[in-house]
Each structure stands twice: as structure tokens, then as C-alpha cells.
Amino acid sequence: MSTPTTYEADTKKLTTEELLTWALQTFSPKRLVLASSFSIEDQLLTWMFLSQEKNARIFTLDTGRLFQETYDVMDYTLQKYNYSCEVGFPDAAELAPVIAREGPNFFRTSVEARKECCRIRKTEPLKKILYTADCWITGLRREQAPTRTSMKRVEWDNNWNIWKINPLLEWSEQEVWEIIHRENIPFNPLQKKGFRSLGCACCTRAIGPDEDIRAGRWWWEDPEHKECGLHKQ
Template identity: 50%
Template sequence: MSTLIDAQVAEIRQQLTGADPLDILRFIAAEFAGKAAFSTSFGLEDQVITHLIFAHNLPIEVFTLDTGRNFQETYSTWSKTVLKYGKTIRAYYPHQDEVAALVERQGPNGFYESVDTRKACCHVRKVEPLSRALTGKAAWVTGIRAEQSANRTGMHAVEWDANYQLFKVNPLLDWTWEQTWAFVREYSIPHNPLHMQGFVSIGCAPCTRAVKPGEDFRAGRWWWEDQSAKECGLHATAAVVPTATLEGH
């Protein structure tokens, strides 16, 4: 990462010291006017951020990656969200020819065979569409929370994402699961009913199950794999952390 980017990340972190999620989003909307986007998968964290963006009319594009393998409950949450706020959520889909080639190569459920085949599916259905969604953007807002996984514990509220060459912003990074639920209830935010059935992290239907008591937050994702491989590729590589970090971040 260049010295200039290093300095920009440090400066933004300093300006946002002590800021709450709404303050962070307002800052990002102003700092990256017309070039900030938020990716939602309609999980609890994402619904909080969507509420903050829509309820306060922040000029941040909200988009989702429709993999074609989502739960019906996820689509219902999507519909309820659009109806509640009267706003547009843009959808990005995998290329039809790439899906066809994937299925021809490894079958409709080939992702169960190995980590490589699963990641191949994730790439076609999620990673490539995300690359298109982020084209031309300068800031990417996510619903990542530090307690979700060991990989995310070392993340920061504002980072430089070397993969997509933009600023990655995680407004809820320090929030707990309980804190997130409290906010959803307080503002009557639409939420995925699967959360009430033990689902914590919700992805594609074939690759997500409910979490058992005492299990890790990410245990329900790709549960047949080794516990060390729990990312789909969207956040698999930790963003580059600048040398000039601020205490407390």
C-alpha cells in the first residue's frame, strides 16, 4: 500500500474516532459522494445498516448479490425491506454462461466435494458479481462485526481493501450480537425469520445451517469443511493494515 493511501486511512480513522455507525455512514456519504456502496445479504447486521442509510436518506447505493441459491426467507426479507423504506436495492447476478459452465463441470451440488469446488461456486455466484458491483466505487460499506470470526477480529472500522482498490468501511465492527438485535427491535427493522431458528450467519441455502448452542458464529457456514476455511472470498483476504494505526482501533 502506498504512503499516500496509508496516510488517508490514518486520517479517516482519526476523524472517525468515537463515531457511532450513523456518524460513520454520514462521513462516508459526504467524503465519497456518489462513489460509496453498501452490500447487503439481508442478515441482521446488514438490516441495521440498510435502516441507517434509508431512514436518513444517505446517498449510499445499497446492492445485493443474488446468487440464485438463496433461502426463500431471504427473498421475503428483501421484499419487506423495500416495502418499508420505499427505496431501491440493486441486484447483481452471476453471468448465466458462467453458472452453466460451473454446473456442467461439477454438477449442481459440486461445492460439497472439496474446498476448491466450493470456492469455485462462490467465485461465480458471489465474487465476480461483487467485482462488477464495486467497479467505479471508492468506498465499500459492509456489515462485518469483529466477533463473527477470528479472521474478522483483526479488522478495523476503516481499511484499505487491496483486492478491490477502495476503502472498506465496517460501521458495526465493535457491535455485539445482542446489541444488534436490540437495535433491530427498537426500530422495528425487518429481519430474516431464519435468525429465530438458530441461523446466525445466513448465506446460500445449500451452504448454511442453524448454529448449535456453544458453536462459533461461522459454524453454520460450509459446516462440512475444516473450521479454518470459513470465507467465500469476499472477505477472505484481510485488508492491508497501514503502519500508521491509531490506538484503540
């Protein structure tokens, strides 16, 4: 087995499928998790991951404000691939007083308020899941945002103190779509309607063909702020 100091060197020349194989061999399948928002990237990785490990751990974060289309593609994906998805939910005891005091749209008042909403709805539920893992796999791609330019395919996540694997980091959006269509992988129809990056319905809008991929996420903020805390470096 590899040692942590050689992880990056050992995986440098591996294909995406080989990287997933390496991950399953290096980390216990019970301590290896794939994060999914049911985006095209995560759907592609779900298909690849389950083809190698039928009992693979896959989780999603249900913020309570997702698009109905997201729930629909989740339902269809679970049926098609016959697997159980772990679901993280926000703590109602923490969220309810904030909404009662600030209102349901408090996240629009400032960057700090928006990040607090993301913390309650996303980062705290994520923390509980990652506590049970040694490594997590994401569908992040480098071209998605300026905040992701320094990421590596295999890296130590200082934010969560856990190993992190980004198998699709160097993939283009077109390359992802090619496999989605070729393998008939389920996808969210909103991603064909200008929603190239999906999150909560209240924080996501459709964008034009010439806009940045994540321009539709928290569009009232500057690009360098457009992370929710899950992938802070």
C-alpha cells in the same frame, strides 16, 4: 475534507451513525455502496443509511441459491423503506458449463471447488458493482469469525483496491438485536431459528446456542477457510 492518510484517525471516536455521516461527506453518495445480505447487521445499517440519505446505494448478491425467507425479507424491506436495491447475479455463461460438467453440488467436493462456486456466484458479481464505487460499507462484526479479528472500522481493502467501512465491527449480536426490535426493523425469521449467519441455502445450516456464530456456514470445512472471497484480507 479528510485525506486518505487521516481516515482512521478522523473516525476513531465516531459513533456508528456519525461514521455513516462521515462516509457520506467524504465520498460521493454515487460512489458509496452498502453491501446487504439482508442479515440483521445489514438490515440495521440499511435503516441507518437510508435515514441519512434516501437515495443511498444499497446492493445485494443473488447467487440463485438463497433461502426463500431471504427473498421474502428483501421484498418486505424494499416496500417498507421504498428504495431500489442493486442486484448482482452470476454470469450464466460461466456457471452453466461448470454445473453441466461437475453437477449442481460440485462445491462440496473440496475447499477449492467451494471457493470456485463462491467466485462465480458472489465475487465476480461483486467485482462489477465495486468497480462503480470508491468505498463500500459492510455489516461485518469482529466476533463473527477468526478471519475478521484484524479488521478495522475504516480500512483500505487490498483485495478490491477500495476503501472499506465496517461500522458494526465492535458491536455484539445482542446489541444488533436490541436495535432491530426497538425500531421494528425487518429481519429474516431464520435468524431466530438457529441460522445466526445466512448465505446460500445449500451451504448454511442451523446451529446450537453454544456453537460459533459461523459454524453453520460451510460446516464441512475448517473455521479458517470459512470466507467466500468477498472479505479476504
